[in-house]
Amino acid sequence: MATSTDRSQEIQKLHELIKGIDYGMFTTVDDDGSLHSYPMSKSSEINSEATLWFFTYAASHKVTEVEHHKQVNVSFSSSEQQRYVSISGTSELVKDRNKMRELWKPELKTWFPKGLDEPDISLLKVNINQVNYWDSASSFKSTKISF
Amino acid sequence: MATSTDRSQEIQKLHELIKGIDYGMFTTVDDDGSLHSYPMSKSSEINSEATLWFFTYAASHKVTEVEHHKQVNVSFSSSEQQRYVSISGTSELVKDRNKMRELWKPELKTWFPKGLDEPDISLLKVNINQVNYWDSASSFKSTKISF
Secondary structure, three states, X not given: OOOHHHHHHHHHHHHHHXXXXXXXXXXXXXXXXXXXXXXXXXXXXXXXXXXXXXXEXXXXXXXXXXXXXXXXXXXXXXXXXXXXXXXXXXXXXXXXXXXXXXXXXXXXXXXXXXXXXXXXXXXXEEEEEEEEEEEHHHOOOOEEEEO | OOOHHHHHHXXXXXXXXXXXXXXXXXXXXXXXXXXXXXXXXXXXXXXXXXXXXXXXXXXXXXXXXXXXXOEEEEEEEEOOOOEEEEEEEEEEEEOOHHHHHHHOOHHHHHOXXXXXXXXXXXEEEEEEEEEEEEEHHHOOOOEEXXX
């Protein structure tokens, strides 16, 4: 089992890997077994917890998918930086107004024109279990981080 | 059902969407239900068929995942072009030497140093069922193409 020092190093490494890559592709499994990806803007950098947060509408299809199959993947790709990150975890819908106020950023108005007054606005939290990444520094060999 | 003209227009649209984005994130489902993504260099542009091809080692874990759960997603992201493409389909392992010779490109030597003489070198074919894309031209509204 990872010690707390290991864990803080792992979280710091993940923070560096995805810093500056705003959009992740959030992949879910549908009831028929098919996989769908959705571009989602991450709502904060990775800090002390191994979690990702995304704003969503609670009635969107991806939320139904997550409620039926909670395991998801979020990938971050940067061709300029030659870096590819796969984040495996479980996701859940969170309707916490305080958390929404903490995470809100004006750029999100593109999708949520009324901001936090948007009916149905919610959060998808991703609890991270495993990260794999590939970059030019590792000659594109896969490196694994377990949480 | 799509007519052949519709189909050729859909394939042309997909060709344009992912042209110039070399790496896709290939997402699979593991036996425990967890989702993993792998960066993979696409081995040809989309031409007359709604298929994607990737070189792989037949013994790699993603091949086992595909054999147990054939539904996959391949996403292509370009932050410069503000374009995000989700491709849902089914995948299968193909060990066709002629197809490998047709698709081989020297850049693949990074992963397959011996080229087509690499033991175990194979192809993963993806038969495309559905494409969704988001770009600045559509104000990041999702557009769906069914095949």
